[in-house]
Amino acid sequence: DRPPLILGLESSCDDTAAALLRGREVLSSVVMGQAELHAAFGGVVPEIAARAHAEKLDLAVERALEDAGVTLPQVEAVAVTAGPGLIGGVLSGVMLGKGIAAGLDVPLVGVNHLAGHALTPRLTDDLTYPYLMLLVSGGHCQFLIVRGPQDFSRLGGTIDDAPGEAFDKTARILGLPQPGGPSVEAEAAGGNARRFALPRPLLDRPGCDLSFSGLKTAMLRERDKLVAAQGGLHAQDRADLCAAFQGAVRHVLAEKTRRALALYLEEAPEVPAFAIAGGVAANGAIRSAMESLCAEHGVAFVAPPLRLCTDNAAMIAYAGSELLAAGERHGMDLAARPRWPL
Ligand code: KG4
Numbered sequence: 001d002r003p004p005l006i007l008g009l010e011s012s013c014d015d016t017a018a019a020l021l022r023g024r025e026v027l028s029s030v031v032m033g034q035a036e037l038h039a040a041f042g043g044v045v046p047e048i049a050a051r052a053h054a055e056k057l058d059l060a061v062e063r064a065l066e067d068a069g070v071t072l073p074q075v076e077a078v079a080v081t082a083g084p085g086l087i088g089g090v091l092s093g094v095m096l097g098k099g100i101a102a103g104l105d106v107p108l109v110g111v112n113h114l115a116g117h118a119l120t121p122r123l124t125d126d127l128t129y130p131y132l133m134l135l136v137s138g139g140h141c142q143f144l145i146v147r148g149p150q151d152f153s154r155l156g157g158t159i160d161d162a163p164g165e166a167f168d169k170t171a172r173i174l175g176l177p178q179p180g181g182p183s184v185e186a187e188a189a190g191g192n193a194r195r196f197a198l199p200r201p202l203l204d205r206p207g208c209d210l211s212f213s214g215l216k217t218a219m220l221r222e223r224d225k226l227v228a229a230q231g232g233l234h235a236q237d238r239a240d241l242c243a244a245f246q247g248a249v250r251h252v253l254a255e256k257t258r259r260a261l262a263l264y265l266e267e268a269p270e271v272p273a274f275a276i277a278g279g280v281a282a283n284g285a286i287r288s289a290m291e292s293l294c295a296e297h298g299v300a301f302v303a304p305p306l307r308l309c310t311d312n313a314a315m316i317a318y319a320g321s322e323l324l325a326a327g328e329r330h331g332m333d334l335a336a337r338p339r340w341p342l
């Protein structure tokens, strides 16, 4: 009754990933990024991504097997991201997953990429359902109550940009290096947040939805005002702008988290827990705001390690293991879905 050896595959955005998992033990997790392929274009180019996934998926699987010290015939189940994402890459993964599962005659399960992110806290911590989750990265921003591997309630999310995207754009506006999150956070440490009055989007509206594109526009406006007035930016201007920006993001995220926590706690969960995942969870100011909110409400705070929060295949294998345990199986007709809300 040893848990099955599961191969996970992920290729829905710009990371080609394969992982091997047994139970909650990650035997290997290979992530091959494509950043350098897309760098010149200022964003992920779907056509380039699709070609790179098709080229690299086999290699990712080979490396994952090698790292885990197992051979392909030992694999007992295959879990593959079947969406949402860039369709070319998702198709490559789904086709390879079907091929391996058919060749080995083992179960195949298609996994929702977002479910992979949302279940990751259970891979790393002893979390029981239901828990509250904030997914906050360069591509995602949403509050979910996670009740089971196929049972999610979305409480709200961004109506435009994700916060990580706003951090990256802010860095670009101020001439700071990418990725923007860490460089804006470093600058903010020496800044005065009160010097600029930035907007707090959607705070006046009920519910847990968020918006970050107005904040980006406000940053652009403040920078242009300073440049017009003094011919350029001083180091202190940059620090103050970063502090104001980070303070605004923290303020809206904390307030919406407070509301999401209240909705979640209405259900009187036996062991209340809040998990935060995604690149932006690395931000010390944002993280500590969330931690103290949880402490205030008597809710456990969980933040899985970053390598499992950013796109990877271990989270897909883990979500697959829960789906398989729940009796979920897919056949050769498993479809790749560009859009697939939780
Ligand atoms: O989860 P992730 O690695 O990738 C996806 O978005 O899929 O998140 C990357 C995002 C980037 O936008 C990056 O600027 C942001 O997370 N980020 C941060 C920090 N570190 C990374 N944002 C704020 N503060 C940080 N310290």
Ligand code: ZN
Binding pocket: 113, 117, 139, 310, 311
């Ligand atoms: Zn993702």
